[in-house]
Amino acid sequence: MQIDLHKPILDKNDSLAADLRKQFAEKHVYVVDLLASPGSGKTSTILATIDALRDEFNIAVIEGDIASSVDAEKIKAQGIPAVQINTGGACHLESAMLKRAIDVLDLERLDLIIVENVGNLVCPTDFDLGENAKVMILSVPEGDDKPLKYPGVFQVSDAVILNKVDTMPVFDFDREAFETSVRELNPKAPIFPIAATKGDGVEEWASWLADRVREA
Amino acid sequence: MQIDLHKPILDKNDSLAADLRKQFAEKHVYVVDLLASPGSGKTSTILATIDALRDEFNIAVIEGDIASSVDAEKIKAQGIPAVQINTGGACHLESAMLKRAIDVLDLERLDLIIVENVGNLVCPTDFDLGENAKVMILSVPEGDDKPLKYPGVFQVSDAVILNKVDTMPVFDFDREAFETSVRELNPKAPIFPIAATKGDGVEEWASWLADRVREA
Numbered sequence: 545m546q547i548d549l550h551k552p553i554l555d556k557n558d559s560l561a562a563d564l565r566k567q568f569a570e571k572h573v574y575v576v577d578l579l580a581s582p583g584s585g586k587t588s589t590i591l592a593t594i595d596a597l598r599d600e601f602n603i604a605v606i607e608g609d610i611a612s613s614v615d616a617e618k619i620k621a622q623g624i625p626a627v628q629i630n631t632g633g634a635c636h637l638e639s640a641m642l643k644r645a646i647d648v649l650d651l652e653r654l655d656l657i658i659v660e661n662v663g664n665l666v667c668p669t670d671f672d673l674g675e676n677a678k679v680m681i682l683s684v685p686e687g688d689d690k691p692l693k694y695p696g697v698f699q700v701s702d703a704v705i706l707n708k709v710d711t712m713p714v715f716d717f718d719r720e721a722f723e724t725s726v727r728e729l730n731p732k733a734p735i736f737p738i739a740a741t742k743g744d745g746v747e748e749w750a751s752w753l754a755d756r757v758r759e760a
Numbered sequence: 761m762q763i764d765l766h767k768p769i770l771d772k773n774d775s776l777a778a779d780l781r782k783q784f785a786e787k788h789v790y791v792v793d794l795l796a797s798p799g800s801g802k803t804s805t806i807l808a809t810i811d812a813l814r815d816e817f818n819i820a821v822i823e824g825d826i827a828s829s830v831d832a833e834k835i836k837a838q839g840i841p842a843v844q845i846n847t848g849g850a851c852h853l854e855s856a857m858l859k860r861a862i863d864v865l866d867l868e869r870l871d872l873i874i875v876e877n878v879g880n881l882v883c884p885t886d887f888d889l890g891e892n893a894k895v896m897i898l899s900v901p902e903g904d905d906k907p908l909k910y911p912g913v914f915q916v917s918d919a920v921i922l923n924k925v926d927t928m929p930v931f932d933f934d935r936e937a938f939e940t941s942v943r944e945l946n947p948k949a950p951i952f953p954i955a956a957t958k959g960d961g962v963e964e965w966a967s968w969l970a971d972r973v974r975e976a
Contacts, residue, residue, distance in 0.1 A: 583902025685901035686799025
């Protein structure tokens with residue numbers, strides 16, 4: 545049942561995503577889609593990334609949430625353009641939602657768009673938004689066993705950010721077991737340990753991202 | 761589009777859920793469905809609840825995960841029957857999945873079934889499983905703003921467990937703001953602050969649950 549119903553939605557989504565991808569390439573804008581659980585620190589990671597890259601690049605942020613605009617307000621408070629998408633209940637962003645947000649941004653002026661997907665380790669995995677990379681964030685309090693339980697998101701991600709590493713002493717997180725599980729699902733994606741609210745480790749992640757933005 | 765497609769799925773799900781609910785009532789089994797983000801401590805909360813209630817009640821656990829059986833193994837290690845449902849990618853449990861798990865349990869012998877839904881604050885909200893109560897867990901590291909961003913799950917929950925309260929000094933969690941937001945969405949649901957891995961606060965939550973199991 546699910547496969548029959550999903551197929552036409554995905555085809556339509558993917559076709560629009562391909563249009564968006566072409567548009568991003570023509571305008572030399574790099575788009576990164578951040579996937580994570582609720583409360584893993586997506587917005588804090590975006591704020592830290594903006595801090596690291598705002599001198600070199602023109603950045604905009606698209607915030608996907610079921611409701612509220614608290615995240616977009618935090619980004620705007622840093623003087624960075626932010627567009628809030630409220631999905632009205634939907635558990636993931638789709639390319640049609642992204643298109644509406646893109647339409648209000650001036651792509652000519654932008655180098656990098658950071659998309660914060662809805663907090664959900666499952667559904668956003670299946671939806672192409674025309675982005676250049678999907679990057680996932682797992683936070684230490686969520687536990688080292690998450691690759692076993694949510695393999696899909698680890699497989700589709702171009703990089704894995706491990707956030708809140710400063711809280712590792714508080715939680716029983718086995719970093720070696722985590723990295724081994726990630727490697728089995730995704731041998732190529734780099735893993736960036738960071739503490740976004742403190743800025744620790746952000747430089748390495750930001751440098752990986754900057755290399756890609758420069759090539760866009 | 762979404763409404764048109766969801767409607768028939770929900771009707772079929774809800775009809776089977778109604779059958780399950782009738783079956784649970786006839787057998788005097790109380791069924792609680794736990795909703796939470798990945799890594800909020802669902803399994804630890806279940807283990808602590810089992811510890812508190814196993815002397816009085818016969819308990820079984822149904823574990824919903826996209827992949828793996830690590831949670832069911834942890835429950836079985838405590839000598840409690842556990843059935844693992846692997847959704848194979850689906851982001852929530854449906855009543856048809858629950859029925860297959862129920863079919864292998866001896867309802868005559870059971871007083872309480874604890875269902876651990878897929879880690880997802882969004883999708884499980886919409887699916888009736890025939891349970892007596894939906895209870896959600898939010899963990900302190902996820903942040904006090906989650907009621908604003910994921911209102912649906914707070915609205916449908918009969919009780920709210922706030923887990924990992926022992927880590928409150930590490931995180932910038934405003935408990936008063938959290939409780940105010942919850943109250944606006946759901947004036948009735950009790951909020952139980954606990955630290956599942958340490959057993960703190962579990963007694964009050966377990967007592968609330970025990971009162972309901974006795975009446976089933």
